[in-house]
Amino acid sequence: MYAPPPAPPLTPFATLRRAYLSGARTPRQDMEATIERVLAREPSLQAFAFLDVEACRRAADASTERYRAGRPLSVLDGCPVGIKDIIETRDMPTGCGNAAFAGRMSGRDAACVTALREAGAIPFGKTVTTEFAIGGPGPTVNAHDAARTPGGSSSGSGAVVGAGLLPLALGTQTQGSVLRPASYNGCFGYKGTLGALPTGGVHPLSVTHDHLGLMANSLDELWAAASAIAAIGSPGHPRLAGAAEGAPAAAKPRRLIRLTLKGWDEVAGAHREIFEAQCRALAARGVEIVDREDSEDVRALESWLDAHVDGSLDMVTYDMRFPYRDYIEQYGEAIGPRIHALIARGREMTALDYEELRLKQDIARRLTTRALTALDADAYVLPAASGPAPQGHEFTGSRTYLAYWSWLGFPAFSLPLMVADGMPWGLQLAGTAQMDARLCALARWICGEVPA
Secondary structure, eight states, X not given: OOOOSOOOOOOOHHHHHHHHHXXXXXXXXXXXXXXXXXXXXXXXXXXXXXXXXXXXHHHHHHHHHHHHTTOOSSTTTTOEEEEXXXXXXXXXXXOXXXXXGTTXXXXXXXXXXXXXXXXXXXXEEEEOOXXXXXXXXXXXXXXXXXXXXXXXXXXXXXHHHHTTSOSEEEEEEXXXXXXXXXXXXXXXXXXXXXXXXXXXXXXXXXXXXXXXXXXXXXXXXXXXXXXXXXXXXXXXXXXXXXXXXXOOOOOOOSEEEEOOOGGGGGSOHHHXXXXXXXXXXXXXXXXXXXXXTTOHHHHHHHHHHHHHTTHHHHHHHHHTHHHHHHHHHHHGGGSOHHHHHHHHHHHTOOHHHHHHHHHHHHHHHHHHHHHHHXXXXXXXXXXXXXXSOOXXXXXXXXXXXXXHHHHHTOOEEEEEEEEETTEEEEEEEEOOTTOHHHHHHHHHHHHTOOOO
16 A cells, blocks of 8 residues: 655645635635745755746636636646656746756747646646756755655656645656656656657657656546646657546456566665565455466566667667757767767667667567567556665666666556655556556556545
């Protein structure tokens, strides 16, 4: 069951909304409470790159008037949302975690921000990102232990939700940048099927790997926001299956495939037992758990994934040559050393190398889908990270367990189910293409979450 370390209590937005509909409370009243929470915690958490509390108050006033008139725009009307600082906003700068870009105004909203505004949600501020979502870390600390990393690259988004400051925040994932901070800060994280949520207006890294994602305190808000964002359309990609204003009804999984993979070598002995206990708890609730010891299909899948997943980062470096080569030429050492190194790595690849990597990626997708079908299983289960957030702030944590599903482009959730060393640690629930809504239903049952 859901049991991360305690965070300041945060009333589910669905509960607040009922009070708005009845007139017992208003979005403006709760916005003041949100602002108070954020301003009290922000000096130590350092999760925001930009705040404009007066703009939030104006937006909350407009939402209040819509409720009074009986015309809220959606179930998200009045909900404050953190916006990762690589996502364009017309009224706030998009600095991408790099000093050379600090204060830059694009004058436009990303597709996801447009969709949220149209639903009445309130962009609360820009949350800290690592440099261009792949480079050096920002100043944010973990929501539960300031001596630890919040994870990256969606550092600020994970921290504000995990700390109970906001109910919802946008992130992006190219390797592990939504599920890892969700795991480390103790909130729900969701990375959809590649392209299910539009990335227009999100600063690009990799066309083959970039996912928009969400972090939230409940699956209701998470799924409502994902559905609202998907409704605006994602050109070139299928629509989000199962999109709806509320999370799908809980569905019990009959069989889950447990993946060990090479990330298991990074998991400390005591932490392994915590994950094993979580699997036993699912089995005790009537869920069959199968793994490599039970199936040749699982062994073959794990072998292929482990042998070829490192090609994921090679693909990213090839994809990101433009505009990052130009950034390096323009700004030199203002662009961090990790990005210099990644661009140098990408320069060494040929178009033929890249095509070979694409073929291996396609085989990985086919094998992952085949194993799920052959075993008549509902989903895959594995750790969302190699353990709880590590000490220190220079290293945002291992991406080993996260890279697989970013490479595959398949949906995955991080569920705040485990605690290790007194810190949150997520359980990863993963599926195949277009399984997003089904995974959300399974997640709701696994977590025992009921509608607010």
